[in-house]
Amino acid sequence: MRCGDFKTTYTADMTIFESRSARIMLVLFLCVLFSLPLYTPGYLLDIINRIGIAVIGAIGLNILTGFTGQISLGNAAFMAIGAFSCGYLGTKFNMPFYFSIPLAGLITASFGMFVGIPSLRIKGLYLAMATLAAHFIVEFLIVKWESVTGGVAGLTVPTPKIGSFAIDSDARLFVLIFVIAIMAVLFAKNLFRTKVGKAFVAIRDQAISAEVMGVNIVKYKLLSFGISSFYVGVAGALIAFQAKIISPETFPVTVAIDYLGMIIIGGLGSILGSIYGAIFITLLPEILRMATTSLSGSFPELVNKLAAMKELVFGMLVIIFLIFEPNGMASRWHNIKNYWKLYPFSH
Amino acid sequence: MDVTFFLQLFINGLVVGSIYALVATGFVIIYKATSALNLAQGEFLMVGAYICLNLLSKHQIPFWQAILITFAFSALLGAIIERLILRPLIGSHLISVIMVTLGLSSILKALIQLAYGTDTIPFPEVFPSAPVQIGPIPVSQGYLYAIGCVTILVAILTSFFKYSKTGMAMRATASSQQVALSMGISVKKMFAISWAIAAIVSSMGGILLGTIRGGIDMSLSFMGLKVLPVVILGGLDSILGAIVGGLIIGILENFSGGYIDPMVGGGAKEVAPYIALILILMFKPYGLFGKKKIERV
Numbered sequence: 118m119r120c121g122d123f124k125t126t127y128t129a130d131m132t133i134f135e136s137r138s139a140r141i142m143l144v145l146f147l148c149v150l151f152s153l154p155l156y157t158p159g160y161l162l163d164i165i166n167r168i169g170i171a172v173i174g175a176i177g178l179n180i181l182t183g184f185t186g187q188i189s190l191g192n193a194a195f196m197a198i199g200a201f202s203c204g205y206l207g208t209k210f211n212m213p214f215y216f217s218i219p220l221a222g223l224i225t226a227s228f229g230m231f232v233g234i235p236s237l238r239i240k241g242l243y244l245a246m247a248t249l250a251a252h253f254i255v256e257f258l259i260v261k262w263e264s265v266t267g268g269v270a271g272l273t274v275p276t277p278k279i280g281s282f283a284i285d286s287d288a289r290l291f292v293l294i295f296v297i298a299i300m301a302v303l304f305a306k307n308l309f310r311t312k313v314g315k316a317f318v319a320i321r322d323q324a325i326s327a328e329v330m331g332v333n334i335v336k337y338k339l340l341s342f343g344i345s346s347f348y349v350g351v352a353g354a355l356i357a358f359q360a361k362i363i364s365p366e367t368f369p370v371t372v373a374i375d376y377l378g379m380i381i382i383g384g385l386g387s388i389l390g391s392i393y394g395a396i397f398i399t400l401l402p403e404i405l406r407m408a409t410t411s412l413s414g415s416f417p418e419l420v421n422k423l424a425a426m427k428e429l430v431f432g433m434l435v436i437i438f439l440i441f442e443p444n445g446m447a448s449r450w451h452n453i454k455n456y457w458k459l460y461p462f463s464h
Numbered sequence: 465m466d467v468t469f470f471l472q473l474f475i476n477g478l479v480v481g482s483i484y485a486l487v488a489t490g491f492v493i494i495y496k497a498t499s500a501l502n503l504a505q506g507e508f509l510m511v512g513a514y515i516c517l518n519l520l521s522k523h524q525i526p527f528w529q530a531i532l533i534t535f536a537f538s539a540l541l542g543a544i545i546e547r548l549i550l551r552p553l554i555g556s557h558l559i560s561v562i563m564v565t566l567g568l569s570s571i572l573k574a575l576i577q578l579a580y581g582t583d584t585i586p587f588p589e590v591f592p593s594a595p596v597q598i599g600p601i602p603v604s605q606g607y608l609y610a611i612g613c614v615t616i617l618v619a620i621l622t623s624f625f626k627y628s629k630t631g632m633a634m635r636a637t638a639s640s641q642q643v644a645l646s647m648g649i650s651v652k653k654m655f656a657i658s659w660a661i662a663a664i665v666s667s668m669g670g671i672l673l674g675t676i677r678g679g680i681d682m683s684l685s686f687m688g689l690k691v692l693p694v695v696i697l698g699g700l701d702s703i704l705g706a707i708v709g710g711l712i713i714g715i716l717e718n719f720s721g722g723y724i725d726p727m728v729g730g731g732a733k734e735v736a737p738y739i740a741l742i743l744i745l746m747f748k749p750y751g752l753f754g755k756k757k758i759e760r761v
Binding site: 182186188235238239241242243245246247249250251253254256257260261370374377378381385422424425426427428429431432433434435436439440443 | 501549552553556557558559560562563564566567568569570571573574575577578689692693696700728729731732734735738739741742745746749
C-alpha cells in the first residue's frame with residue numbers, strides 16, 4: 118500500500134502524467150470538451166469561450182507573475198494591444214486570422230519586453246507601479262490614435278475566415294479558441310521542464326543566487342515578459358474576434374485585477390491553477406446572476422446590484438485565499454487528492 | 465502667455481495637489497511603518513467622503529462635528545482592516561500584499577455602491593462659495609478653506625510624529641522593527657495606528673474633494689491611483705516628499721490640462737502624472753526625498 122510519494126529519478130519527477138489513468142482521464146476530458154458545442158446552447162457556449170480565452174490570458178500572467186515573480190498590473194493594456202493589432206491587421210491588410218493572431222501576439226510581446234525594461238533596474242512594487250502607469254498611457258494612446266484604433270468609437274473586427282469558411286458562430290469560435298488554449302497549456306507545461314522555465318523559477322526564488330549560478334537575468338526576465346505578453350496578446354486577439362467590436366472600454370484596469378485574482382485564487386506558479394482560476398473567476402458573475410435571479414422574487418432590488426455584488430465577492434475571495442490558502446485552489450486540490458491517495462497511511 | 469489663466473491653473477493645481485498630498489501622506493505612513501503598498505487608499509478617501517455626507521445631510525450634524533465623527537470611524541476602519549486582513553499577511557510575498565489591498569478596494573467600492581448607488585450625490589455646501597479676489601484672479605473660498613485644512617492637518621501630523629510618544633514610537637518602528645521591539649514598543653499596535661492615521665488623512669481628503677466639487681461619486685476612488693506618481697516623485701518613504709510631490713503633480717496635471725489638452729483634444733490631464741511616473745522611475749527612482757536604498761536587480 119502506498120504511503121508517500123517516493124521518486125527515485127528526475128525523469129519520474131518531471132513526468133506530466135503520473136499514471137496511465139491520468140492520461141486516459143485527460144483524453145476522456147478532451148473528448149467531452151470538444152463534444153460540448155454539439156449540445157450546449159449558445160449562451161452557455163459563449164461563457165465557455167470566455168473561459169478558454171481567460172485560460173490563455175491567466176497562464177500568460179502566471180508565467181510572468183507566478184513563475185518569474187514579476188508583478189504586472191498592465192495586463193489589460195497588453196490585452197488591448199493584442200486585440201487592436203489583430204483588428205487593425207484584419208481590417209487594413211485583410212490578413213487572415215491564422216497570421217494575424219500570432220502577429221498580434223508578437224507585437225504584444227515586443228511591447229511587453231519594452232515595458233519590462235524597467236524591471237531590470239527596479240523591482241517589486243516599483244514594477245507594479247510602472248506597469249500600472251503603462252496601462253494608463255496605453256489607454257490614452259488607444260483613444261488618441263484614431264487612424265489605427267478607431268478612437269473612442271472602437272474598431273469593428275472582421276469575421277475570421279479560412280478560405281470561404283467563416284468562423285462566425287459560437288461553436289466554430291469554440292474550436293478555434295480551445296485549439297489555441299490547448300496549445301497554450303501544452304507549451305507552458307513543457308516550458309517549465311526546460312532550461313528557460315527553470316531559469317524563470319530561479320529568478321523568482323532568489324535573483325542573486327540565480328545570477329551566481331549563471332542565469333542571465335537580463336535575458337530571462339525580458340524573455341519572461343515576452344512570452345507572457347505573447348500569451349496575453351493572443352488572448353486579446355481572441356477577445357477581439359469574440360466581441361467583434363472593440364473599444365478602449367473593453368479593457369479597463371479592472372480586467373488586469375481580475376486576471377491577477379484568477380492566478381491568486383487558482384494558484385501562483387501553477388499551470389493547472391491558472392486554469393482553475395480562469396474558470397472560477399469567469400463563472401463567478403454568472404453564478405451570482407443565477408443566484409440573484411432566483412432570489413429576485415423576494416429581493417427584487419438584487420438584480421440591479423449585480424456588478425457590485427460581483428466586486429464584493431471577488432474582493433472577499435481574493436482576501437480569503439491570500440490569508441488561508443496562499444497557494445490557491447491548485448494546491449488545495451493537490452492536498453485533497455494526495456490525502457485520499459495515501460489514505461490511511463500517509464506519513 | 466495669459467498670466468491670469470496661468471495663475472488660475474496654478475491655484476487649481478495647488479488645491480488639487482494639496483489633497484493629493486494628504487492621501488499620499490497616508491500612503492507613505494503605511495509604507496514606512498509596515499512596508500505594505502496600500503492600493504486601497506483611494507477607497508479610504510471615498511468611504512470618508514460618503515460617511516461625512518451621510519452625517520451632514522441625513523443627520524444634520526454640524527460640519528466640524530461631522531468631520532470628527534468621520535475621523536473616528538475612519539480610524540476604526542483602518543485599524544480593523546489592519547488587524548483582520550493585513551496582519552495575517554505580515555512577512556508574505558509582495559504580490560500577496562499588493563493583491564490583498566486590491567481585493568480590499570473591490571470590497572469597499574462594492575459596499576459603497578450597494579449602499580449609495582453609482583449616481584453623483586450632491587455634497588452640502590459647507591464653505592461659503594462667493595469667490596474672493598486675490599490679485600487679478602477670483603478664487604473660490606472653498607479652495608482657500610481646503611488649503612487651510614490641509615495645512616492644519618499636516619501641522620498636527622508633523623508635531624504628532626515629532627513630539628508625541630506614540631509618534632516617536634512609530635518613527636522608531638519605521639526605522640527598525642527589531643530595535644523598536646526590544647525597546648518595548650508594541651510594533652503591532654504601531655501598525656494598527658499607522659493604518660488608522662492613513663485612513664483619517666485620506667477621509668479628510670475625501671471630505672475636501674466633496675466640498676470643492678459639490679458632489680461625490682464612485683470616481684473618487686481613482687484618487688488612490690493618482691497618488692502613485694505623487695509618492696514616486698516625492699520618494700516612497702518621505703512624508704515631506706509626499707507633500708511636495710502632491711503639490712507638484714497637482715500643478716503638473718492642471719497645466720497639462722490647460723495647455724496640452726486643447727492641442728490633443730482632452731485626456732492629457734489624466735495621463736500626464738503617469739508619464740511623469742515612468743520618467744521619474746527611469747531617471748530618479750528614489751524620488752526627490754526618498755532614501756537611496758532601492759534594491760537593484
